[in-house]
Amino acid sequence: MSKDKSQGAQAAPDLTQAGAFKRWTRVTLRFSDQDSLGHINNVAYAAYVEQARVALIDSLMRSRGKEAGIDYILANVVIDYRHEMHFPGAVDVGARLLKIGTKSITSGYGLFKDGVNMATATSVNVFFDPRTKKTVPIPEALREILERELKNA
Secondary structure (H helix, E strand, O other): OOOOOOEOOOOOOOOOOHHHOOEEEEEEOOHHHEOOOOOEOHHHHHHHHHHHHHHHHHHHHHOOOOOOOOEEEEEEEEEEEOOOOOOOOEEEEEEEEEEEOOOEEEEEEEEEEOOEEEEEEEEEEEEEEOOOOEEOOOOHHHHHHHHHHHHHO
16 A cells, blocks of 8 residues: 555544553543533543553654654644543543554544543644654654554554
């Protein structure tokens, strides 16, 4: 398949199901995450997704030894809120790759509290050269790691 076409044309996983994930990040809910209505504020959900996203991408980049001169930035994040979440407790965030592009990856997340899906999210991260501030194609060694991860997700 050409590098210009995205990898992983399989059916999209159901991010509301815990079984769709092999990688997990547990995040403790903070009292300060609540809003004036007494439930976890929407921006806190974004922070929980961020923690899982960074854990996922950093672990994949580290498995090869972080590519010299390459990093990643967030280009898009979409969160679907399914249930109110309340303090105290913890949220378990499942993370997985969904798609590999030429310069970017799309990842998916499921947020679960006490076994109940509270939200799902997707994000797009773009690889770039921090010196030039320009996007770059995914290096072949990293692409191989990403493809293996996608295949085994």
